[in-house]
Amino acid sequence: MKKTKSNGQPLVAKTQGKGGNVGKPPSEIPQGNKDPVSKNSSSPSKPITKKGQKAQKEERVSKILAILQRLYPDARCALEYETPVQLLVATILSAQCTDVRVNMVTPGLYKRYPDAKAFARANPSELETLIQSTGFFRNKAANIIACCQELVAVHGGLVPKTIEELVPLAGVGRKTANVVLGNAFGVPGITVDTHVGRLSRRMGLTQETQPVKVETELMEQIPQPLWTIFSHRMIYHGRQVCDAKKPRCGSCALAPICPQTGVEKRGMPC
Numbered sequence: 001m002k003k004t005k006s007n008g009q010p011l012v013a014k015t016q017g018k019g020g021n022v023g024k025p026p027s028e029i030p031q032g033n034k035d036p037v038s039k040n041s042s043s044p045s046k047p048i049t050k051k052g053q054k055a056q057k058e059e060r061v062s063k064i065l066a067i068l069q070r071l072y073p074d075a076r077c078a079l080e081y082e083t084p085v086q087l088l089v090a091t092i093l094s095a096q097c098t099d100v101r102v103n104m105v106t107p108g109l110y111k112r113y114p115d116a117k118a119f120a121r122a123n124p125s126e127l128e129t130l131i132q133s134t135g136f137f138r139n140k141a142a143n144i145i146a147c148c149q150e151l152v153a154v155h156g157g158l159v160p161k162t163i164e165e166l167v168p169l170a171g172v173g174r175k176t177a178n179v180v181l182g183n184a185f186g187v188p189g190i191t192v193d194t195h196v197g198r199l200s201r202r203m204g205l206t207q208e209t210q211p212v213k214v215e216t217e218l219m220e221q222i223p224q225p226l227w228t229i230f231s232h233r234m235i236y237h238g239r240q241v242c243d244a245k246k247p248r249c250g251s252c253a254l255a256p257i258c259p260q261t262g263v264e265k266r267g268m269p270c
């Protein structure tokens with residue numbers, strides 16, 4: 001992923017929001033004991049209070065974060081882009097499509113349409129042809145054109161830097177908005193895609209299935225400066241270890257602290 005400037009719009013901005021850890025780099029955020037512990041480490045003879053349960057949960061989350069950090073220290077957005085507009089377009093294209101496939105299409109696309117103005121003026125049929133291999137190409141082409149027309153008409157051809165301004169754009173939901181905010185502007189955001197949702201439920205971080213509810217629960221548990229990198233690390237772990245159909249719990253570093261909620265043990269390598 002290249003990070004450059006374009007059209008006077010910097011790709012990375014200072015982190016924003018509330019919370020005591022805001023603005024601190026991940027290395028300065030307390031991660032707790034980095035060694036995995038047994039799921040049954042507390043004494044069974046002592047009744048656990050609500051306060052104790054909360055402390056246990058926080059400790060477990062810290063350990064999950066520490067293990068993910070150790071496993072994927074350099075996790076990053078897999079989409080190739082050089083400007084916020086390009087990342088926005090690539091993220092719209094990535095719906096129901098692999099990042100690898102999107103990266104095969106975007107070099108030619110960025111060359112043909114170098115900025116929001118060019119995308120806004122695109123001929124729908126030509127754009128559809130260029131992005132056809134990413135699937136759902138008619139909808140995606142219509143959304144990209146409409147989205148960029150809104151960027152030109154309302155935001156001076158630049159990508160806005162708040163979720164409130166991003167979500168109303170054509171083809172942009174919270175997931176896309178958080179990808180753009182986190183990776184183009186450095187504004188922390190939790191991206192709940194299929195991997196993040198599945199892993200969060202298996203790890204016992206949430207029982208919710210609706211992405212927006214999962215996002216809300218994760219925001220309460222994960223320190224804000226880590227939201228973006230946490231999303232990347234969960235996606236990496238989902239792709240490499242915690243597969244949707246065949247999670248490799250037997251060789252997973254998180255196994256000692258993961259309740260493996262919803263994982264079917266029989267017939268699985270757990």
Ligand code: SF4
Pocket residue numbers: 199202203241242243247248249250252253254255258259260261263
């Ligand atoms: S222990 Fe199993 S369910 Fe838990 S994160 Fe690892 S692979 Fe996924």
